[in-house]
Amino acid sequence: MPSSNFVDYVKIFGRSGKGGPGSRHFRREKFIEFGGPDGGDGGNGGSIVLRGNSQYWTLIHLKYKRHIFGEDGEAGSGARCSGKNGTDVVINVPLGTVARDAETGEIVCEVTEDGQEAVLLKGGRGGLGNWHFKTATNQAPRYAQPGEDCVEGWFILELKVLADVGLVGFPNAGKSTLLAAVSAAKPKIANYAFTTLEPNLGIVECRDHKSFVMADIPGIIEGAHTGKGLGTRFLRHIERNSILLFMIPADTKDVREEYRILLNELEQYNPELLDKQRLLAITKSDLLDEELQEAIAADLPDIPSIFISSVSGYHIRQLKDMLWEALQRDNQ
Structure with missing residues:
Protein backbone atom coordinates (compact mmCIF):
# COMPACT_ATOMS: atom_id res chain seq x y z
CA MET A 1 0.00 0.00 0.00
CA PRO A 2 1.61 3.33 -1.02
CA SER A 3 2.19 5.87 1.71
CA SER A 4 -0.04 8.93 1.78
CA ASN A 5 1.18 12.29 0.52
CA PHE A 6 -0.59 13.95 3.45
CA VAL A 7 1.98 14.52 6.19
CA ASP A 8 0.83 16.59 9.17
CA TYR A 9 3.62 15.85 11.67
CA VAL A 10 7.40 16.16 11.22
CA LYS A 11 10.35 16.50 13.57
CA ILE A 12 13.21 18.66 12.33
CA PHE A 13 16.58 19.82 13.61
CA GLY A 14 17.48 23.45 13.02
CA ARG A 15 20.64 25.48 13.54
CA SER A 16 20.86 29.19 12.86
CA GLY A 17 24.00 30.84 11.48
CA LYS A 18 26.79 32.21 13.67
CA GLY A 19 27.47 35.91 13.75
CA GLY A 20 30.70 36.96 12.04
CA PRO A 21 33.51 38.32 14.25
CA GLY A 22 34.37 42.02 14.23
CA SER A 23 37.69 43.05 12.70
CA ARG A 24 40.75 44.25 14.67
CA HIS A 25 42.21 46.01 11.66
CA PHE A 26 44.21 49.27 11.79
CA ARG A 27 44.39 51.80 8.98
CA ARG A 28 47.67 51.50 7.13
CA GLU A 29 48.37 53.99 4.33
CA LYS A 30 51.40 55.80 2.99
CA PHE A 31 52.19 59.04 4.83
CA ILE A 32 49.68 58.15 7.59
CA GLU A 33 51.77 56.99 10.50
CA PHE A 34 49.02 56.39 13.04
CA GLY A 35 45.85 55.52 11.12
CA GLY A 36 43.97 54.21 14.10
CA PRO A 37 41.48 51.33 14.32
CA ASP A 38 39.13 50.81 11.35
CA GLY A 39 37.96 47.23 11.81
CA GLY A 40 34.41 46.65 10.49
CA ASP A 41 31.57 44.74 12.09
CA GLY A 42 30.85 41.10 11.47
CA GLY A 43 27.71 40.09 9.55
CA ASN A 44 24.65 38.64 11.27
CA GLY A 45 24.06 34.91 11.03
CA GLY A 46 21.13 33.65 8.98
CA SER A 47 17.87 32.88 10.78
CA ILE A 48 15.49 29.99 10.13
CA VAL A 49 12.06 31.35 9.27
CA LEU A 50 8.67 29.71 8.74
CA ARG A 51 6.51 31.35 6.06
CA GLY A 52 2.83 30.59 5.51
CA ASN A 53 2.03 29.54 1.94
CA SER A 54 -1.57 28.90 0.91
CA GLN A 55 -0.34 26.71 -1.98
CA TYR A 56 0.96 24.11 0.48
CA TRP A 57 -1.42 21.65 2.17
CA THR A 58 1.02 19.14 3.69
CA LEU A 59 4.43 18.96 5.39
CA ILE A 60 5.69 16.20 3.10
CA HIS A 61 8.46 18.45 1.70
CA LEU A 62 10.07 18.37 5.17
CA LYS A 63 9.70 14.63 5.71
CA TYR A 64 13.06 13.83 4.10
CA LYS A 65 14.84 17.08 4.94
CA ARG A 66 15.13 16.88 8.70
CA HIS A 67 18.28 19.00 9.18
CA ILE A 68 18.18 22.70 8.30
CA PHE A 69 21.15 25.04 8.76
CA GLY A 70 21.39 28.81 8.52
CA GLU A 71 24.36 30.50 6.87
CA ASP A 72 27.10 32.03 9.05
CA GLY A 73 27.79 35.76 8.87
CA GLU A 74 31.11 36.83 7.38
CA ALA A 75 33.87 38.54 9.37
CA GLY A 76 34.36 42.30 9.25
CA SER A 77 37.34 43.80 7.43
CA GLY A 78 39.36 47.00 7.26
CA ALA A 79 38.12 50.46 6.27
CA ARG A 80 35.09 49.84 8.50
CA CYS A 81 33.71 47.34 6.00
CA SER A 82 31.05 45.12 7.55
CA GLY A 83 30.90 41.41 6.79
CA LYS A 84 28.07 40.00 4.69
CA ASN A 85 25.00 38.79 6.59
CA GLY A 86 24.25 35.09 6.40
CA THR A 87 21.25 34.23 4.21
CA ASP A 88 18.06 33.35 6.06
CA VAL A 89 16.57 29.92 5.40
CA VAL A 90 12.85 30.35 4.66
CA ILE A 91 10.69 27.24 5.05
CA ASN A 92 7.31 27.36 3.34
CA VAL A 93 4.62 25.67 5.42
CA PRO A 94 0.85 25.24 4.99
CA LEU A 95 -1.49 27.53 6.89
CA GLY A 96 -2.29 26.15 10.32
CA THR A 97 1.25 24.95 11.11
CA VAL A 98 2.31 24.98 14.77
CA ALA A 99 5.98 24.72 15.80
CA ARG A 100 6.77 23.23 19.22
CA ASP A 101 10.01 22.76 21.11
CA ALA A 102 10.59 19.00 20.98
CA GLU A 103 11.97 18.88 24.54
CA THR A 104 9.54 21.13 26.43
CA GLY A 105 6.48 20.87 24.19
CA GLU A 106 6.05 24.65 24.34
CA ILE A 107 4.66 26.42 21.30
CA VAL A 108 7.37 28.48 19.60
CA CYS A 109 5.23 29.99 16.85
CA GLU A 110 2.07 29.48 14.77
CA VAL A 111 1.53 30.30 11.11
CA THR A 112 -2.09 30.90 10.13
CA GLU A 113 -1.98 33.50 7.32
CA ASP A 114 -0.63 33.50 3.78
CA GLY A 115 2.73 35.30 3.71
CA GLN A 116 3.05 35.41 7.51
CA GLU A 117 6.63 34.87 8.68
CA ALA A 118 7.70 33.57 12.08
CA VAL A 119 11.32 33.21 13.23
CA LEU A 120 11.97 29.67 14.44
CA LEU A 121 15.67 30.24 15.26
CA LYS A 122 17.30 33.67 15.18
CA GLY A 123 20.79 33.97 13.76
CA GLY A 124 23.64 35.20 15.94
CA ARG A 125 24.49 38.91 15.83
CA GLY A 126 27.75 39.99 14.23
CA GLY A 127 30.50 41.29 16.52
CA ARG A 142 43.54 45.68 19.65
CA TYR A 143 40.38 43.74 20.31
CA ALA A 144 36.93 43.35 18.77
CA GLN A 145 33.76 41.51 19.57
CA PRO A 146 33.35 37.91 18.46
CA GLY A 147 30.06 37.11 16.76
CA GLU A 148 27.25 35.53 18.73
CA ASP A 149 27.07 31.78 18.57
CA CYS A 150 24.39 29.89 16.67
CA VAL A 151 21.19 28.57 18.24
CA GLU A 152 20.04 25.02 17.59
CA GLY A 153 17.35 22.60 18.64
CA TRP A 154 14.80 19.97 17.66
CA PHE A 155 11.31 21.11 16.76
CA ILE A 156 8.01 19.41 16.03
CA LEU A 157 5.91 20.89 13.26
CA GLU A 158 2.21 19.99 13.39
CA LEU A 159 -0.41 20.89 10.85
CA LYS A 160 -3.90 21.73 12.09
CA VAL A 161 -6.29 21.98 9.17
CA LEU A 162 -7.96 25.39 8.84
CA ALA A 163 -11.65 25.07 8.00
CA ASP A 164 -14.92 26.81 8.84
CA VAL A 165 -16.87 23.60 9.51
CA GLY A 166 -15.44 20.33 10.82
CA LEU A 167 -17.37 17.06 10.47
CA VAL A 168 -17.29 14.97 13.64
CA GLY A 169 -18.59 11.43 13.85
CA PHE A 170 -17.87 7.75 14.17
CA PRO A 171 -16.53 5.84 11.15
CA ASN A 172 -19.21 5.28 8.47
CA ALA A 173 -21.34 8.17 9.74
CA GLY A 174 -21.55 9.59 6.20
CA LYS A 175 -19.02 12.43 6.56
CA SER A 176 -17.22 11.76 3.27
CA THR A 177 -20.52 11.24 1.46
CA LEU A 178 -21.77 14.64 2.68
CA LEU A 179 -18.54 16.40 1.67
CA ALA A 180 -18.75 14.87 -1.80
CA ALA A 181 -22.41 15.90 -2.09
CA VAL A 182 -21.95 19.57 -1.16
CA SER A 183 -18.54 20.32 -2.73
CA ALA A 184 -16.23 19.32 -5.55
CA ALA A 185 -14.03 17.28 -3.18
CA LYS A 186 -13.56 13.61 -4.06
CA PRO A 187 -12.95 11.79 -0.77
CA LYS A 188 -12.73 8.01 -0.74
CA ILE A 189 -16.13 6.48 0.08
CA ALA A 190 -16.66 2.84 1.03
CA ASN A 191 -18.75 0.74 3.38
CA TYR A 192 -16.08 -0.05 5.96
CA ALA A 193 -14.59 1.70 8.97
CA PHE A 194 -11.70 4.16 8.62
CA THR A 195 -12.15 4.64 4.89
CA THR A 196 -10.91 8.20 5.43
CA LEU A 197 -7.30 8.19 6.62
CA GLU A 198 -6.53 11.88 6.13
CA PRO A 199 -8.52 15.12 6.37
CA ASN A 200 -10.26 16.21 3.19
CA LEU A 201 -11.25 19.81 2.48
CA GLY A 202 -14.04 21.06 0.25
CA ILE A 203 -15.46 24.49 -0.60
CA VAL A 204 -19.22 24.54 -0.08
CA GLU A 205 -21.24 27.05 -2.08
CA CYS A 206 -24.50 28.34 -0.66
CA ARG A 207 -26.94 31.08 -1.64
CA ASP A 208 -25.86 34.36 -3.28
CA HIS A 209 -22.43 32.98 -4.31
CA LYS A 210 -21.31 32.67 -0.69
CA SER A 211 -19.04 29.83 0.34
CA PHE A 212 -17.25 28.26 3.29
CA VAL A 213 -14.66 25.52 3.83
CA MET A 214 -15.71 22.13 5.19
CA ALA A 215 -13.29 19.51 6.56
CA ASP A 216 -13.95 15.79 6.67
CA ILE A 217 -12.01 14.59 9.73
CA PRO A 218 -11.20 10.85 9.97
CA GLY A 219 -13.64 8.97 12.20
CA ILE A 220 -13.43 9.05 15.98
CA ILE A 221 -14.09 6.00 18.16
CA GLU A 222 -14.61 5.71 21.90
CA GLY A 223 -11.21 5.96 23.56
CA ALA A 224 -9.62 7.95 20.69
CA HIS A 225 -8.13 10.44 23.17
CA THR A 226 -6.10 7.56 24.69
CA GLY A 227 -4.80 6.40 21.32
CA LYS A 228 -7.43 3.90 20.20
CA GLY A 229 -8.36 3.68 16.53
CA LEU A 230 -6.52 6.47 14.74
CA GLY A 231 -5.81 7.95 18.17
CA THR A 232 -5.18 11.64 18.67
CA ARG A 233 -3.48 12.00 15.31
CA PHE A 234 -6.44 13.78 13.72
CA LEU A 235 -8.22 15.18 16.78
CA ARG A 236 -5.97 18.25 16.61
CA HIS A 237 -7.44 19.19 13.22
CA ILE A 238 -10.76 19.87 14.94
CA GLU A 239 -9.12 22.62 17.03
CA ARG A 240 -8.98 25.01 14.05
CA ASN A 241 -12.61 24.57 12.92
CA SER A 242 -15.03 27.38 13.74
CA ILE A 243 -18.09 25.11 13.90
CA LEU A 244 -18.41 21.41 14.65
CA LEU A 245 -21.09 19.46 12.77
CA PHE A 246 -21.76 16.19 14.58
CA MET A 247 -22.98 13.48 12.23
CA ILE A 248 -24.89 10.45 13.54
CA PRO A 249 -26.65 7.90 11.30
CA ALA A 250 -30.42 7.48 11.61
CA ASP A 251 -30.04 3.72 12.20
CA THR A 252 -27.98 4.28 15.38
CA LYS A 253 -29.48 2.56 18.43
CA ASP A 254 -29.15 5.59 20.70
CA VAL A 255 -28.43 8.97 19.07
CA ARG A 256 -28.12 10.82 22.38
CA GLU A 257 -25.60 8.29 23.75
CA GLU A 258 -23.48 8.38 20.59
CA TYR A 259 -23.44 12.18 20.76
CA ARG A 260 -22.36 11.98 24.41
CA ILE A 261 -19.47 9.65 23.54
CA LEU A 262 -18.26 11.92 20.75
CA LEU A 263 -18.50 14.99 22.96
CA ASN A 264 -16.62 13.23 25.75
CA GLU A 265 -13.76 12.30 23.40
CA LEU A 266 -13.38 15.95 22.38
CA GLU A 267 -13.52 17.11 26.00
CA GLN A 268 -10.90 14.58 27.11
CA TYR A 269 -8.60 15.69 24.29
CA ASN A 270 -9.10 19.45 24.73
CA PRO A 271 -11.85 20.94 26.95
CA GLU A 272 -11.73 24.19 24.94
CA LEU A 273 -13.36 22.36 22.02
CA LEU A 274 -16.64 22.47 23.95
CA ASP A 275 -16.67 26.27 23.52
CA LYS A 276 -17.22 25.92 19.77
CA GLN A 277 -20.66 26.06 18.18
CA ARG A 278 -22.13 22.59 17.70
CA LEU A 279 -24.77 21.40 15.25
CA LEU A 280 -26.17 17.91 14.75
CA ALA A 281 -27.06 16.18 11.47
CA ILE A 282 -28.93 12.88 11.49
CA THR A 283 -27.64 11.19 8.34
CA LYS A 284 -29.19 8.47 6.15
CA SER A 285 -32.62 9.91 6.95
CA ASP A 286 -34.03 8.58 3.67
CA LEU A 287 -34.42 5.30 5.61
CA LEU A 288 -36.97 6.89 7.97
CA ASP A 289 -40.67 7.46 7.65
CA GLU A 290 -42.34 10.42 9.35
CA GLU A 291 -43.26 8.47 12.47
CA LEU A 292 -39.71 7.25 13.08
CA GLN A 293 -38.29 10.71 12.39
CA GLU A 294 -40.61 12.26 14.95
CA ALA A 295 -39.68 9.59 17.52
CA ILE A 296 -35.96 10.25 17.06
CA ALA A 297 -36.45 14.05 17.07
CA ALA A 298 -38.16 13.86 20.46
CA ASP A 299 -34.98 12.54 22.12
CA LEU A 300 -32.22 14.55 20.43
CA PRO A 301 -29.55 16.53 22.34
CA ASP A 302 -30.34 20.18 23.02
CA ILE A 303 -28.44 21.65 20.06
CA PRO A 304 -29.64 22.77 16.59
CA SER A 305 -30.30 19.61 14.56
CA ILE A 306 -31.50 18.53 11.13
CA PHE A 307 -32.34 15.28 9.36
CA ILE A 308 -30.46 14.86 6.07
CA SER A 309 -29.66 12.37 3.32
CA SER A 310 -26.55 13.03 1.25
CA VAL A 311 -27.59 10.40 -1.30
CA SER A 312 -31.09 11.69 -2.00
CA GLY A 313 -30.28 15.37 -1.27
CA TYR A 314 -32.92 15.54 1.47
CA HIS A 315 -32.51 18.80 3.49
CA ILE A 316 -28.98 19.40 2.10
CA ARG A 317 -29.79 22.99 1.08
CA GLN A 318 -31.31 23.66 4.50
CA LEU A 319 -28.16 22.24 6.16
CA LYS A 320 -25.92 24.60 4.16
CA ASP A 321 -28.12 27.54 5.20
CA MET A 322 -27.90 26.46 8.87
CA LEU A 323 -24.11 26.26 8.68
CA TRP A 324 -23.80 29.64 6.97
CA GLU A 325 -26.00 31.33 9.59
CA ALA A 326 -23.99 29.70 12.37
CA LEU A 327 -20.77 30.99 10.81
CA GLN A 328 -22.18 34.53 10.73
CA ARG A 329 -23.00 34.29 14.44
CA ASP A 330 -19.51 32.98 15.14
CA ASN A 331 -17.94 35.98 13.35
CA GLN A 332 -19.97 38.56 15.27
Whole structure:
Protein backbone atom coordinates (compact mmCIF):
# COMPACT_ATOMS: atom_id res chain seq x y z
CA MET A 1 0.00 0.00 0.00
CA PRO A 2 1.61 3.33 -1.02
CA SER A 3 2.19 5.87 1.71
CA SER A 4 -0.04 8.93 1.78
CA ASN A 5 1.18 12.29 0.52
CA PHE A 6 -0.59 13.95 3.45
CA VAL A 7 1.98 14.52 6.19
CA ASP A 8 0.83 16.59 9.17
CA TYR A 9 3.62 15.85 11.67
CA VAL A 10 7.40 16.16 11.22
CA LYS A 11 10.35 16.50 13.57
CA ILE A 12 13.21 18.66 12.33
CA PHE A 13 16.58 19.82 13.61
CA GLY A 14 17.48 23.45 13.02
CA ARG A 15 20.64 25.48 13.54
CA SER A 16 20.86 29.19 12.86
CA GLY A 17 24.00 30.84 11.48
CA LYS A 18 26.79 32.21 13.67
CA GLY A 19 27.47 35.91 13.75
CA GLY A 20 30.70 36.96 12.04
CA PRO A 21 33.51 38.32 14.25
CA GLY A 22 34.37 42.02 14.23
CA SER A 23 37.69 43.05 12.70
CA ARG A 24 40.75 44.25 14.67
CA HIS A 25 42.21 46.01 11.66
CA PHE A 26 44.21 49.27 11.79
CA ARG A 27 44.39 51.80 8.98
CA ARG A 28 47.67 51.50 7.13
CA GLU A 29 48.37 53.99 4.33
CA LYS A 30 51.40 55.80 2.99
CA PHE A 31 52.19 59.04 4.83
CA ILE A 32 49.68 58.15 7.59
CA GLU A 33 51.77 56.99 10.50
CA PHE A 34 49.02 56.39 13.04
CA GLY A 35 45.85 55.52 11.12
CA GLY A 36 43.97 54.21 14.10
CA PRO A 37 41.48 51.33 14.32
CA ASP A 38 39.13 50.81 11.35
CA GLY A 39 37.96 47.23 11.81
CA GLY A 40 34.41 46.65 10.49
CA ASP A 41 31.57 44.74 12.09
CA GLY A 42 30.85 41.10 11.47
CA GLY A 43 27.71 40.09 9.55
CA ASN A 44 24.65 38.64 11.27
CA GLY A 45 24.06 34.91 11.03
CA GLY A 46 21.13 33.65 8.98
CA SER A 47 17.87 32.88 10.78
CA ILE A 48 15.49 29.99 10.13
CA VAL A 49 12.06 31.35 9.27
CA LEU A 50 8.67 29.71 8.74
CA ARG A 51 6.51 31.35 6.06
CA GLY A 52 2.83 30.59 5.51
CA ASN A 53 2.03 29.54 1.94
CA SER A 54 -1.57 28.90 0.91
CA GLN A 55 -0.34 26.71 -1.98
CA TYR A 56 0.96 24.11 0.48
CA TRP A 57 -1.42 21.65 2.17
CA THR A 58 1.02 19.14 3.69
CA LEU A 59 4.43 18.96 5.39
CA ILE A 60 5.69 16.20 3.10
CA HIS A 61 8.46 18.45 1.70
CA LEU A 62 10.07 18.37 5.17
CA LYS A 63 9.70 14.63 5.71
CA TYR A 64 13.06 13.83 4.10
CA LYS A 65 14.84 17.08 4.94
CA ARG A 66 15.13 16.88 8.70
CA HIS A 67 18.28 19.00 9.18
CA ILE A 68 18.18 22.70 8.30
CA PHE A 69 21.15 25.04 8.76
CA GLY A 70 21.39 28.81 8.52
CA GLU A 71 24.36 30.50 6.87
CA ASP A 72 27.10 32.03 9.05
CA GLY A 73 27.79 35.76 8.87
CA GLU A 74 31.11 36.83 7.38
CA ALA A 75 33.87 38.54 9.37
CA GLY A 76 34.36 42.30 9.25
CA SER A 77 37.34 43.80 7.43
CA GLY A 78 39.36 47.00 7.26
CA ALA A 79 38.12 50.46 6.27
CA ARG A 80 35.09 49.84 8.50
CA CYS A 81 33.71 47.34 6.00
CA SER A 82 31.05 45.12 7.55
CA GLY A 83 30.90 41.41 6.79
CA LYS A 84 28.07 40.00 4.69
CA ASN A 85 25.00 38.79 6.59
CA GLY A 86 24.25 35.09 6.40
CA THR A 87 21.25 34.23 4.21
CA ASP A 88 18.06 33.35 6.06
CA VAL A 89 16.57 29.92 5.40
CA VAL A 90 12.85 30.35 4.66
CA ILE A 91 10.69 27.24 5.05
CA ASN A 92 7.31 27.36 3.34
CA VAL A 93 4.62 25.67 5.42
CA PRO A 94 0.85 25.24 4.99
CA LEU A 95 -1.49 27.53 6.89
CA GLY A 96 -2.29 26.15 10.32
CA THR A 97 1.25 24.95 11.11
CA VAL A 98 2.31 24.98 14.77
CA ALA A 99 5.98 24.72 15.80
CA ARG A 100 6.77 23.23 19.22
CA ASP A 101 10.01 22.76 21.11
CA ALA A 102 10.59 19.00 20.98
CA GLU A 103 11.97 18.88 24.54
CA THR A 104 9.54 21.13 26.43
CA GLY A 105 6.48 20.87 24.19
CA GLU A 106 6.05 24.65 24.34
CA ILE A 107 4.66 26.42 21.30
CA VAL A 108 7.37 28.48 19.60
CA CYS A 109 5.23 29.99 16.85
CA GLU A 110 2.07 29.48 14.77
CA VAL A 111 1.53 30.30 11.11
CA THR A 112 -2.09 30.90 10.13
CA GLU A 113 -1.98 33.50 7.32
CA ASP A 114 -0.63 33.50 3.78
CA GLY A 115 2.73 35.30 3.71
CA GLN A 116 3.05 35.41 7.51
CA GLU A 117 6.63 34.87 8.68
CA ALA A 118 7.70 33.57 12.08
CA VAL A 119 11.32 33.21 13.23
CA LEU A 120 11.97 29.67 14.44
CA LEU A 121 15.67 30.24 15.26
CA LYS A 122 17.30 33.67 15.18
CA GLY A 123 20.79 33.97 13.76
CA GLY A 124 23.64 35.20 15.94
CA ARG A 125 24.49 38.91 15.83
CA GLY A 126 27.75 39.99 14.23
CA GLY A 127 30.50 41.29 16.52
CA LEU A 128 31.55 44.94 16.61
CA GLY A 129 34.82 45.97 15.02
CA ASN A 130 37.61 47.56 17.05
CA TRP A 131 36.83 51.11 15.90
CA HIS A 132 33.73 51.04 18.15
CA PHE A 133 35.99 50.74 21.20
CA LYS A 134 38.24 53.71 20.49
CA THR A 135 38.23 56.27 23.32
CA ALA A 136 40.30 59.25 24.36
CA THR A 137 42.31 57.05 26.71
CA ASN A 138 42.39 53.96 24.48
CA GLN A 139 43.02 55.13 20.94
CA ALA A 140 44.39 51.82 19.63
CA PRO A 141 42.17 48.97 20.88
CA ARG A 142 43.54 45.68 19.65
CA TYR A 143 40.38 43.74 20.31
CA ALA A 144 36.93 43.35 18.77
CA GLN A 145 33.76 41.51 19.57
CA PRO A 146 33.35 37.91 18.46
CA GLY A 147 30.06 37.11 16.76
CA GLU A 148 27.25 35.53 18.73
CA ASP A 149 27.07 31.78 18.57
CA CYS A 150 24.39 29.89 16.67
CA VAL A 151 21.19 28.57 18.24
CA GLU A 152 20.04 25.02 17.59
CA GLY A 153 17.35 22.60 18.64
CA TRP A 154 14.80 19.97 17.66
CA PHE A 155 11.31 21.11 16.76
CA ILE A 156 8.01 19.41 16.03
CA LEU A 157 5.91 20.89 13.26
CA GLU A 158 2.21 19.99 13.39
CA LEU A 159 -0.41 20.89 10.85
CA LYS A 160 -3.90 21.73 12.09
CA VAL A 161 -6.29 21.98 9.17
CA LEU A 162 -7.96 25.39 8.84
CA ALA A 163 -11.65 25.07 8.00
CA ASP A 164 -14.92 26.81 8.84
CA VAL A 165 -16.87 23.60 9.51
CA GLY A 166 -15.44 20.33 10.82
CA LEU A 167 -17.37 17.06 10.47
CA VAL A 168 -17.29 14.97 13.64
CA GLY A 169 -18.59 11.43 13.85
CA PHE A 170 -17.87 7.75 14.17
CA PRO A 171 -16.53 5.84 11.15
CA ASN A 172 -19.21 5.28 8.47
CA ALA A 173 -21.34 8.17 9.74
CA GLY A 174 -21.55 9.59 6.20
CA LYS A 175 -19.02 12.43 6.56
CA SER A 176 -17.22 11.76 3.27
CA THR A 177 -20.52 11.24 1.46
CA LEU A 178 -21.77 14.64 2.68
CA LEU A 179 -18.54 16.40 1.67
CA ALA A 180 -18.75 14.87 -1.80
CA ALA A 181 -22.41 15.90 -2.09
CA VAL A 182 -21.95 19.57 -1.16
CA SER A 183 -18.54 20.32 -2.73
CA ALA A 184 -16.23 19.32 -5.55
CA ALA A 185 -14.03 17.28 -3.18
CA LYS A 186 -13.56 13.61 -4.06
CA PRO A 187 -12.95 11.79 -0.77
CA LYS A 188 -12.73 8.01 -0.74
CA ILE A 189 -16.13 6.48 0.08
CA ALA A 190 -16.66 2.84 1.03
CA ASN A 191 -18.75 0.74 3.38
CA TYR A 192 -16.08 -0.05 5.96
CA ALA A 193 -14.59 1.70 8.97
CA PHE A 194 -11.70 4.16 8.62
CA THR A 195 -12.15 4.64 4.89
CA THR A 196 -10.91 8.20 5.43
CA LEU A 197 -7.30 8.19 6.62
CA GLU A 198 -6.53 11.88 6.13
CA PRO A 199 -8.52 15.12 6.37
CA ASN A 200 -10.26 16.21 3.19
CA LEU A 201 -11.25 19.81 2.48
CA GLY A 202 -14.04 21.06 0.25
CA ILE A 203 -15.46 24.49 -0.60
CA VAL A 204 -19.22 24.54 -0.08
CA GLU A 205 -21.24 27.05 -2.08
CA CYS A 206 -24.50 28.34 -0.66
CA ARG A 207 -26.94 31.08 -1.64
CA ASP A 208 -25.86 34.36 -3.28
CA HIS A 209 -22.43 32.98 -4.31
CA LYS A 210 -21.31 32.67 -0.69
CA SER A 211 -19.04 29.83 0.34
CA PHE A 212 -17.25 28.26 3.29
CA VAL A 213 -14.66 25.52 3.83
CA MET A 214 -15.71 22.13 5.19
CA ALA A 215 -13.29 19.51 6.56
CA ASP A 216 -13.95 15.79 6.67
CA ILE A 217 -12.01 14.59 9.73
CA PRO A 218 -11.20 10.85 9.97
CA GLY A 219 -13.64 8.97 12.20
CA ILE A 220 -13.43 9.05 15.98
CA ILE A 221 -14.09 6.00 18.16
CA GLU A 222 -14.61 5.71 21.90
CA GLY A 223 -11.21 5.96 23.56
CA ALA A 224 -9.62 7.95 20.69
CA HIS A 225 -8.13 10.44 23.17
CA THR A 226 -6.10 7.56 24.69
CA GLY A 227 -4.80 6.40 21.32
CA LYS A 228 -7.43 3.90 20.20
CA GLY A 229 -8.36 3.68 16.53
CA LEU A 230 -6.52 6.47 14.74
CA GLY A 231 -5.81 7.95 18.17
CA THR A 232 -5.18 11.64 18.67
CA ARG A 233 -3.48 12.00 15.31
CA PHE A 234 -6.44 13.78 13.72
CA LEU A 235 -8.22 15.18 16.78
CA ARG A 236 -5.97 18.25 16.61
CA HIS A 237 -7.44 19.19 13.22
CA ILE A 238 -10.76 19.87 14.94
CA GLU A 239 -9.12 22.62 17.03
CA ARG A 240 -8.98 25.01 14.05
CA ASN A 241 -12.61 24.57 12.92
CA SER A 242 -15.03 27.38 13.74
CA ILE A 243 -18.09 25.11 13.90
CA LEU A 244 -18.41 21.41 14.65
CA LEU A 245 -21.09 19.46 12.77
CA PHE A 246 -21.76 16.19 14.58
CA MET A 247 -22.98 13.48 12.23
CA ILE A 248 -24.89 10.45 13.54
CA PRO A 249 -26.65 7.90 11.30
CA ALA A 250 -30.42 7.48 11.61
CA ASP A 251 -30.04 3.72 12.20
CA THR A 252 -27.98 4.28 15.38
CA LYS A 253 -29.48 2.56 18.43
CA ASP A 254 -29.15 5.59 20.70
CA VAL A 255 -28.43 8.97 19.07
CA ARG A 256 -28.12 10.82 22.38
CA GLU A 257 -25.60 8.29 23.75
CA GLU A 258 -23.48 8.38 20.59
CA TYR A 259 -23.44 12.18 20.76
CA ARG A 260 -22.36 11.98 24.41
CA ILE A 261 -19.47 9.65 23.54
CA LEU A 262 -18.26 11.92 20.75
CA LEU A 263 -18.50 14.99 22.96
CA ASN A 264 -16.62 13.23 25.75
CA GLU A 265 -13.76 12.30 23.40
CA LEU A 266 -13.38 15.95 22.38
CA GLU A 267 -13.52 17.11 26.00
CA GLN A 268 -10.90 14.58 27.11
CA TYR A 269 -8.60 15.69 24.29
CA ASN A 270 -9.10 19.45 24.73
CA PRO A 271 -11.85 20.94 26.95
CA GLU A 272 -11.73 24.19 24.94
CA LEU A 273 -13.36 22.36 22.02
CA LEU A 274 -16.64 22.47 23.95
CA ASP A 275 -16.67 26.27 23.52
CA LYS A 276 -17.22 25.92 19.77
CA GLN A 277 -20.66 26.06 18.18
CA ARG A 278 -22.13 22.59 17.70
CA LEU A 279 -24.77 21.40 15.25
CA LEU A 280 -26.17 17.91 14.75
CA ALA A 281 -27.06 16.18 11.47
CA ILE A 282 -28.93 12.88 11.49
CA THR A 283 -27.64 11.19 8.34
CA LYS A 284 -29.19 8.47 6.15
CA SER A 285 -32.62 9.91 6.95
CA ASP A 286 -34.03 8.58 3.67
CA LEU A 287 -34.42 5.30 5.61
CA LEU A 288 -36.97 6.89 7.97
CA ASP A 289 -40.67 7.46 7.65
CA GLU A 290 -42.34 10.42 9.35
CA GLU A 291 -43.26 8.47 12.47
CA LEU A 292 -39.71 7.25 13.08
CA GLN A 293 -38.29 10.71 12.39
CA GLU A 294 -40.61 12.26 14.95
CA ALA A 295 -39.68 9.59 17.52
CA ILE A 296 -35.96 10.25 17.06
CA ALA A 297 -36.45 14.05 17.07
CA ALA A 298 -38.16 13.86 20.46
CA ASP A 299 -34.98 12.54 22.12
CA LEU A 300 -32.22 14.55 20.43
CA PRO A 301 -29.55 16.53 22.34
CA ASP A 302 -30.34 20.18 23.02
CA ILE A 303 -28.44 21.65 20.06
CA PRO A 304 -29.64 22.77 16.59
CA SER A 305 -30.30 19.61 14.56
CA ILE A 306 -31.50 18.53 11.13
CA PHE A 307 -32.34 15.28 9.36
CA ILE A 308 -30.46 14.86 6.07
CA SER A 309 -29.66 12.37 3.32
CA SER A 310 -26.55 13.03 1.25
CA VAL A 311 -27.59 10.40 -1.30
CA SER A 312 -31.09 11.69 -2.00
CA GLY A 313 -30.28 15.37 -1.27
CA TYR A 314 -32.92 15.54 1.47
CA HIS A 315 -32.51 18.80 3.49
CA ILE A 316 -28.98 19.40 2.10
CA ARG A 317 -29.79 22.99 1.08
CA GLN A 318 -31.31 23.66 4.50
CA LEU A 319 -28.16 22.24 6.16
CA LYS A 320 -25.92 24.60 4.16
CA ASP A 321 -28.12 27.54 5.20
CA MET A 322 -27.90 26.46 8.87
CA LEU A 323 -24.11 26.26 8.68
CA TRP A 324 -23.80 29.64 6.97
CA GLU A 325 -26.00 31.33 9.59
CA ALA A 326 -23.99 29.70 12.37
CA LEU A 327 -20.77 30.99 10.81
CA GLN A 328 -22.18 34.53 10.73
CA ARG A 329 -23.00 34.29 14.44
CA ASP A 330 -19.51 32.98 15.14
CA ASN A 331 -17.94 35.98 13.35
CA GLN A 332 -19.97 38.56 15.27
